[in-house]
Amino acid sequence: MKRSVLAVLAAVCLVAVASPVAADDVFVRIGTSSVGGGFYLIGNTIAQLGTEVEKSINFTAVTGGSIKNCINLGNKEVELGMVQSSTVNDAWNGTGSFKEPIKSLRYVTAIYPMPAHILVNLDAEIKSIGDFKGKRVDYGSVGQGIEVNVREMMSVFGLKDEDVRIERYGRSEVAEALKVGDSQAHIWTTNAPNAQVTDMIRSGKVGLIGIEPEKIQEIVSKFPHYAPVVIPAGVYEGYDKDLPVVGAVGSLLTYEDMPEEVIYKITKMIHTNTKFLQERLNYFNNLNLQFALAGMAVPLHPGAKKYYVEAGLIKE
Numbered sequence: 001m002k003r004s005v006l007a008v009l010a011a012v013c014l015v016a017v018a019s020p021v022a023a024d025d026v027f028v029r030i031g032t033s034s035v036g037g038g039f040y041l042i043g044n045t046i047a048q049l050g051t052e053v054e055k056s057i058n059f060t061a062v063t064g065g066s067i068k069n070c071i072n073l074g075n076k077e078v079e080l081g082m083v084q085s086s087t088v089n090d091a092w093n094g095t096g097s098f099k100e101p102i103k104s105l106r107y108v109t110a111i112y113p114m115p116a117h118i119l120v121n122l123d124a125e126i127k128s129i130g131d132f133k134g135k136r137v138d139y140g141s142v143g144q145g146i147e148v149n150v151r152e153m154m155s156v157f158g159l160k161d162e163d164v165r166i167e168r169y170g171r172s173e174v175a176e177a178l179k180v181g182d183s184q185a186h187i188w189t190t191n192a193p194n195a196q197v198t199d200m201i202r203s204g205k206v207g208l209i210g211i212e213p214e215k216i217q218e219i220v221s222k223f224p225h226y227a228p229v230v231i232p233a234g235v236y237e238g239y240d241k242d243l244p245v246v247g248a249v250g251s252l253l254t255y256e257d258m259p260e261e262v263i264y265k266i267t268k269m270i271h272t273n274t275k276f277l278q279e280r281l282n283y284f285n286n287l288n289l290q291f292a293l294a295g296m297a298v299p300l301h302p303g304a305k306k307y308y309v310e311a312g313l314i315k316e
Contacts, residue, residue, distance in 0.1 A: 026262055030061045031069035031081035034141050037171040038190050038283050039065075039082035039250065042111060045281045046252075046270065053276075054269045057262065066145025067097050073255045074102040080266070084114055084189055085225040085249040085295035086152060087145035092298050096148050106301035108252040108267055110294040112283050114189035115229045115247040116149065117197055118209045119174075124184035127209060130157040137164040138174060138186040149187050149248065152226075153211075156218045171196075179205040189248045191283050193235045201236050208236065210243040219246050225297055249295025250283070256301075263303025271311065289313050 028050075032043035043061035050059040064072060069081030070091035083091075094101030120126040124135055132154060140146030151161070169177045169186075175196055177183035190197070200206035208231065211219070216228050229247035233240050252270075254263055270277070271292065277284035289311055293300070300308075308314045 026057045026259075028057055028059050028080055028262070028266070029078040030059060031064035031072050031078040032061050033065050033082065033144060034063055034170045035172060036196075037144075038194075040171075041281055042082055042250070042283050045277060045284070048280070049273055049276055050266075050269060053273060054265060057265065065141060065143040066148070067091075068143030069253070070098070070102055070105065071143075073253060074104055076255060076257070079254060079258060079262075080108065081253050082111070083251055083253050084145040084149075085251060085297055086189075086223060087148045088251060088253065088295070088297040089223070089225040090148055096151065104256040105298045106254050106256050106258070106263075106304075107293070107296045107298050108254050108263060108301055108304045109270060109292045110287075110296070111250045111252055112191055112286050113227075113229065113247050113291075113294070114250050115192050115231050116153070116211075116245045117188045117190060117192070117194065117231065118211070118245065119178055119186045119188060119197065119200060120207055120209055121178050121181050121184045122205060122207050123181060126185055128157070128212065129153055129187075129209075129215070130159070132157075132185050133159055133163050135164055135184040136167050136182065138167045138169050138177060138183040140174075140186075141168060141170045145189070145248075146187065149189055152223050153187060153219060153246070156215055156222060175200050175203075175206075179203050189250075191285075192231045198236060201238065208239060208243060211245050213244060216244060216246055225249075225295060251295055253298070254301055258301065258303070260301075260303040260306065263301045264306045265303075267304045267307040268310075271307070 030043040033039035047059035047061045066083045066087035069083050072078045073081045090096035091098050091102045167183050226246040230242040233242050274287050309316050
């Protein structure tokens with residue numbers, strides 16, 4: 001990661017304190033993830049960018065998770081939310097962790113591809129997701145999209161919640177739990193390389209496994225919000241061949257009633273300041289206009305559409 005969590009947050013706080021708030025300013029809360037997660041860093045970096053270049057909008061990044069962010073967007077408790085594509089699909093259709101569909105969700109932009117890092121404690125002798133049966137599997141904090149990924153991928157191997165021992169660790173606890181065996185498996189859709197994953201692998205206690213080619217095709221066929229991807233060779237020490245997995249997309253969403261002009265300004269701000277974002281956080285390395293609509297499982301917000309038409313990405 002190009003800057004630490006503390007560095008990103010310190011910059012946000014510094015600029016926020018220095019910026020006066022006008023009476024007609026718009027306040028935008030960004031739902032992120034638990035402290036230390038990728039969405040947390042992304043939300044804070046977008047807030048920092050907004051504080052520096054979009055003076056009419058006051059951004060605040062708040063903790064959350066993919067599931068919680070969808071719910072909060074549906075209840076208008078946040079104005080923007082980072083959500084991964086499989087959770088967006090569930091929220092829109094009222095499946096998985098969602099009892100009712102959330103039809104007010106609207107797409108703003110894709111931020112980054114998220115290859116599934118299937119992390120295992122090396123003493124657990126797990127060679128495949130099918131080997132999760134009877135093991136301690138970390139579903140992440142309540143409200144995060146991790147549990148959606150775990151359930152969907154396990155289902156292709158014939159596994160359900162009752163077939164594993166569910167553990168719940170926050171992002172800052174995952175590494176230690178895997179190293180000592182309190183957790184034996186964890187699926188994390190995130191960028192590659194990821195500094196936390198690198199640290200876990202270097203400990204000699206945690207490893208990565210891929211997904212069998214035929215199972216990749218089953219996952220993509222059953223859950224089209226995933227795509228076949230690889231964790232490239234050499235990204236992590238000891239892995240000198242591409243590791244085949246599936247990937248989700250980390251996306252920025254809003255809700256239907258958000259003013260068109262506000263979402264237009266935010267979309268334009270993000271896509272005309274990619275250098276600023278990429279210099280501060282490697283999660284933004286794949287952010288570009290051509291990638292903007294990847295993984296879009298809900299309608300595009302009119303404000304985002306206005307910018308994409310202006311930029312020549314789509315037609316009116």
